[in-house]
Amino acid sequence: MALFMMRFTVRTERLTTIGGYIAGFALLFLIWHLAATYLVKSTLFPPPLPVLERGWMLIEDGILQEQIIASLKRIAQGFLLGSAIGIPIGLAIGSFKPVRWLLEPWTEFFRFIPAVAMITVSVIWFGIGEESKVFLIAYTTIFVVIISTAAGVGAVGRDKIRAAQCLGANRWQVFGLVALPATVPYILTGMRLAMSNAFVTIVAAELIASNDGLGKMLWDARLFMQIEDIFVALVALGMLGFATDRSFRFLIRAFAGRFNATV
Amino acid sequence: MALVSLQGVGKVFSGRTGAWEAVRDFSLDLAEGEFFCLLGTSGCGKTTVLNMVAGFDAPTAGSILLDGAPVAGPGADRGVVFQGHDSLYDWLTALDNIGFGLRLRGLGKAERRAKAEHFLRKVGLTGQGAKHPSELSGGMKQRIQIARALANDPRMLLMDEPFGALDAMTRAVLQGELSRIWAETKKTVLFITHDIEEACALATRIGVMRRGPGGTLKAIVPVDLPFPRERTSDAFMRVFRDVHGLIHDEIHGAH
Ligand SMILES: Nc1ncnc2c1ncn2[C@@H]1O[C@H](COP(=O)(O)OP(=O)(O)OP(=O)(O)O)[C@@H](O)[C@H]1O
Numbered sequence: 001m002a003l004f005m006m007r008f009t010v011r012t013e014r015l016t017t018i019g020g021y022i023a024g025f026a027l028l029f030l031i032w033h034l035a036a037t038y039l040v041k042s043t044l045f046p047p048p049l050p051v052l053e054r055g056w057m058l059i060e061d062g063i064l065q066e067q068i069i070a071s072l073k074r075i076a077q078g079f080l081l082g083s084a085i086g087i088p089i090g091l092a093i094g095s096f097k098p099v100r101w102l103l104e105p106w107t108e109f110f111r112f113i114p115a116v117a118m119i120t121v122s123v124i125w126f127g128i129g130e131e132s133k134v135f136l137i138a139y140t141t142i143f144v145v146i147i148s149t150a151a152g153v154g155a156v157g158r159d160k161i162r163a164a165q166c167l168g169a170n171r172w173q174v175f176g177l178v179a180l181p182a183t184v185p186y187i188l189t190g191m192r193l194a195m196s197n198a199f200v201t202i203v204a205a206e207l208i209a210s211n212d213g214l215g216k217m218l219w220d221a222r223l224f225m226q227i228e229d230i231f232v233a234l235v236a237l238g239m240l241g242f243a244t245d246r247s248f249r250f251l252i253r254a255f256a257g258r259f260n261a262t263v
Numbered sequence: 264m265a266l267v268s269l270q271g272v273g274k275v276f277s278g279r280t281g282a283w284e285a286v287r288d289f290s291l292d293l294a295e296g297e298f299f300c301l302l303g304t305s306g307c308g309k310t311t312v313l314n315m316v317a318g319f320d321a322p323t324a325g326s327i328l329l330d331g332a333p334v335a336g337p338g339a340d341r342g343v344v345f346q347g348h349d350s351l352y353d354w355l356t357a358l359d360n361i362g363f364g365l366r367l368r369g370l371g372k373a374e375r376r377a378k379a380e381h382f383l384r385k386v387g388l389t390g391q392g393a394k395h396p397s398e399l400s401g402g403m404k405q406r407i408q409i410a411r412a413l414a415n416d417p418r419m420l421l422m423d424e425p426f427g428a429l430d431a432m433t434r435a436v437l438q439g440e441l442s443r444i445w446a447e448t449k450k451t452v453l454f455i456t457h458d459i460e461e462a463c464a465l466a467t468r469i470g471v472m473r474r475g476p477g478g479t480l481k482a483i484v485p486v487d488l489p490f491p492r493e494r495t496s497d498a499f500m501r502v503f504r505d506v507h508g509l510i511h512d513e514i515h516g517a518h
């Protein structure tokens with residue numbers, strides 16, 4: 001009975017959350033509709049209905065999916081590459097003082113050069129193919145992940161490490177069985193932040209140098225003054241970002257929820 | 264031969280605010296199987312002594328011998344129960360926390376589980392093994408810490424005010440359980456507290472510390488009362504008064 005009650009409350013909580021999201025989005029579209037039809041009354045600011053109609057058309061023609069997949073593929077590749085490089089470096093910086101002294105100037109230097117500023121260089125180096133976009137996403141991911149991971153290693157409680165030592169753990173066991181799992185929530189949080197950076201970066205990169213993707217769609221729509229297409233791309237971006245972030249938060253909860261109540 | 268022998272141990276911390284002599288000329292022999300309570304006012308150097316025995320800190324003077332060999336660092340022969348409970352691993356269940364030391368030694372899953380279950384029962388938490396530390400109360404967490412240390416079968420237990428953060432009732436219950444477990448396992452225990460009653464209820468000997476700087480042993484009071492201890496008995500009261508007198512002088516500065 002108690003178990004049933006618990007399941008029940010978790011279920012209703014989840015339903016309330018989803019209900020809240022739906023209501024929130026409905027309100028957003030309502031305000032958009034009111035603002036466009038009664039306030040602005042300009043062809044440059046279309047109400048949601050024509051935008052959604054146009055979006056549906058683009059989906060039926062298979063065009064919208066194509067752009068979304070092109071952008072998402074780049075984000076996924078660069079994000080995974082950046083995380084794969086950033087996590088070990090962050091762990092090393094957090095664990096070994098000499099590595100910290102050596103690499104911290106690097107991270108502190110590059111983290112103030114935004115990926116958007118690197119677009120020119122990356123196009124010169126890699127051309128306008130996939131490589132330049134993957135490079136930019138990886139670039140924007142790496143430093144956030146490094147910093148967050150290193151901070152996580154530094155935040156492992158002293159008693160956790162001491163407890164392992166007096167249970168007989170050697171250096172590697174302390175690292176692998178205590179420091180690493182204790183850092184997982186920080187790593188995931190860093191990746192979540194990096195993911196939102198990746199969305200910013202991909203649009204900027206595709207605006208400037210690309211043959212497809214949501215950024216390219218925005219750019220083309222501006223050239224041909226297809227105002228609805230611009231809004232379709234914007235709405236798609238917002239929804240994709242929202243969905244990705246929620247899934248990430250879900251993952252963090254699932255993997256790390258019981259690690260730490262504050263995640 | 265004594266299991267642990269501290270000989271003229273001293274510890275000077277040097278930091279931003281200059282040097283601070285926390286412990287001076289501290290000598291003590293712990294015999295196998297005894298329950299020694301180190302009692303003293305806050306800041307007199309109790310934790311400093313325990314950390315040196317555990318091997319977390321090195322003494323700046325004198326020497327600490329375990330079975331005749333100098334202590335060089337932390338090791339599985341000395342199990343530590345920490346004052347706070349953030350030494351537990353949040354990502355492991357209670358059972359896996361208890362079996363952590365066994366896992367380090369490469370014990371198989373089944374054997375580990377059986378042993379961990381045994382010690383879970385010993386600390387009175389049967390059926391709670393699947394919970395994570397965030398789902399346990401403060402008293403339960405300290406029980407898990409004790410079980411984790413015991414499961415590793417150390418030569419001795421070092422306990423730094425393990426019940427300090429608990430309410431009076433939970434503390435009394437856990438004191439009773441610890442006393443029972445000690446009687447069963449006959450582990451040597453070095454137990455730190457600033458609670459006189461706790462010391463009188465648990466110890467076979469009580470060491471009262473003098474206030475720092477240069478905290479050191481002031482007196483050792485043997486407690487020859489049978490277990491389980493009857494806290495309202497005259498004999499208990501007599502020991503309590505003796506120890507209280509020694510501590511009272513400390514608090515009011517009459518050296
Ligand atoms: N790492 C350190 N650096 C400098 N001084 C320290 C350090 N650790 C402890 N001290 C000092 O040494 C003295 C003894 O500290 P210790 O922690 O051993 O006290 P304690 O008896 O355990 O007190 P409590 O009952 O409050 O835990 C204190 O004056 C403290 O300020």
Ligand SMILES: [Mg+2]
Pocket residue numbers: 309310311423
């Ligand atoms: Mg202390």
